[in-house]
Amino acid sequence: MDPALKLCALLVILLLVNDAFASDFGHCERVVKSWAYTSLDNEIREDKHTLGDLLFFLHVPRTGGRTYFHCFLKKLYPNSLECPRSYDKLRFDPSKPKCRLLVTHDDYSVTSKLPKARTSVVTILRDPVDRVFSTYEFSIEVAARFLVHPNLTSATQMTLRLRSKTKAVSTLDIWPWKYLVPWMRQDLFERRDARRRNGQHTIEKNDYYDMEDFAMPLHEYINHPAARDIVHNGATFQVAGLTNNSYMAEAHEVRHCVQKYKILGKYVLQVAKKRLNNMLYVGLTEEHRESATMFANVVGAQVISQLNAPNTSLELVDKTEQSSVSDSDPDSSEHQNSTSETVASEVTSSDSGEATKLKMSAKELMGAYEGCISNLRKAQSSRRIASLKRISPVNFTKEARLRVSEEVLQEIRSLNDLDLELYEYARAIFDKQHKATMRAFTEQRWDNISSTASEITFWKFLPLAITFAFLILVLLLIVNVRRRTLKIK
Structure with a gap:
């Protein structure tokens, strides 16, 4: 074939590909922009602080x-005020207005x-790299x-039997673990079967995040399609309401367009940032002590005041209609993992509604919180x-994370670019709210000190x-008597 004809054919192909790309990108841009503008128009909150x-x-x-759920909210709200089956989208009934x-x-689309x-919204964000580590570790921990x-078939059958017989909510019913745990469970069984076939023995390695004979290496996990769709930029998509668990029909197309064309992520960030701005409280995992104190003062104090108001018009939901959220929290000790056993709650079940009964102050709530988290941890x-023993020698620790290569860490940062920017924005909100809370607390403290000092001064000098x-x-009486005496003389 003539080289000139080859060149012309190649140019035609490139033009067609370019047109297809431009057409697809143009479609995605219109879809994402339309969603973003509609979402931003709906984000109007008159008093976000109340x-x-x-x-x-x-x-x-x-x-x-x-x-926060077990050690703050379970102490503030009685079970009858919790929305039924909160973590279980399949059976969650949002039509009950009394909770x-x-x-x-x-994600945010549930609003x-x-x-x-x-409705007031609160949330906590975490450093995106640490959150990816933790998600990877927890997926393996639960799957283990x-x-x-003895084999995957037996485990799957047991899971199906338990889920059909019990009303408790399983990890496998809850996003995102209903996707991540079965995937990781199958992977762990395949690696165990391979070790048995090959007759391999335990091999000590320095990097627990790269032990492919026992568990999926971290670098393989972060590049898997499931992780790319669910884990990476997960906080941004959750706040924006665009997860694969969204209540919005257009969510999947918007998310996939953003994942395909990173430049469109700026529109999702606009919406997510606006929603963080309108929240009653935004905490940070890394600022644990300060976040908890602020939660107690900003949220806890208002809940206590609201639920203990003498003119409150609460209509409590019948407890027979309720299923406590504690039955469905995938991180909690009460949560059932569809194995052969269910671990009962030993941490906070007896403390529900404690604050509303005792009318505790925000300071007392913090004290109760600190005692609670110790037991929970x-x-x-x-x-x-107990879980990681089954895939020994794998052992996830903070020290082990330090041995992960910079190349893998940089890849995680790149895959979570939206989350990194949203986290920095959340930190700015947190710092501003923390300063405002501390200023209000200081002013209130000085008012109390001044009031107390005034009272002390008043009672101290009253006798004088x-x-x-x-x-x-007496002096006036003496003077008056002397005047009268002088007049008589």
């Missing part, structure tokens, strides 16, 4: 939200089912619990140790004032 009738805790997975607390991994004008079974540590007034009165 607690509404319904508190929606948008629980971004692996941010520490479990401790006052919704804690769920559902379309809620009384938006009367199934290795008590011990239970979590025990479960993790009375004595002084009495002496003046």
Whole structure:
């Protein structure tokens, strides 16, 4: 074939490809822009600092939200005020308007089912790199619990039997674990079967995140299509309402367009940032102490005041209609993992509604929180140790994370570019709110000190004032008597 004809054919192909790309990109840009502008128009909140009738805790997975639920919210709200089956989208009924607390991994789109004008949203964000590590570790930890079974078929059958017989909510019913855990479970069984076939023995390695004989290496995990669709930029998509668990029909197309053309991510960030701005509270996992203190003062104090108001018009939901969220929290000790056993709650079940009964202050709430998280962390540590024993020598620790290569860390950052920017924005919001909270707290403290000092001063000098007034009165009487005496003379 003539070289000139070859060149012409190649140019024609390039033009067609370019036209197809431009057409697809143009379509995606229109879809994303349309969604973003509509979403931004709906993001109007008159008073974001005042607690509404319904508190929606948008629980971004692996941010520490479990401790807030068990050690704050379970102490503030009685079970009868929790929205039924919050973590279970398949059976979650948002039509019941009487509940006052919704804690769920559902994304922001669930607000379309809620009384938006009367709903306050709170959330916690975490450093995106650490969140990817934690998601990877937890996926393996939960999946490893199934290795008590002789093979994958046995584990799957047991899971199906348990899920059909029990009303409790399984990890496999909850986003995102209903996608991540079965995937990781199958992978763990395949690697165990391969070790048995090859007769391999335990090999000590320095990098626990790259032990391919026992678990999927981290670098392989982060590049898997499931991780790219669910894990990476997960916080941004959750706040924007664009996860694969969204209630919006257009969510999947918008998300896929953004994943395909990174430049379109700026529109999703605009929406996510606006929503963070309108939230009652935004916490940071890394600023644990400060975040918890601010939650107690900003959210806890208002909940206590609201639920203990003498003129409150609460209509409590019948407890027979409720299923506590604690039955469905995938990070909690109560959560059932569809294995042969269900671990009962030993941490907070008896503490529900404690604050509303005792009318505790925000300071007392913080004290109760600190005692609660100690027990919760011990239970979590025990479960993790027991699970990871089944894939020994794998052992995930903070120290082990430091041995992961910079190349893998940089790849995680690149895959989570939207989350990194949103996290920095959340940090700015947190710093601003923290300063405002501390300023208000300081002003209130000075007012209390001034008031106390005034009272002390008043009662301290009252006797002196009375004595002084009495002496003046006696003196006036003496002077008056002397005047009368002089007049008589």
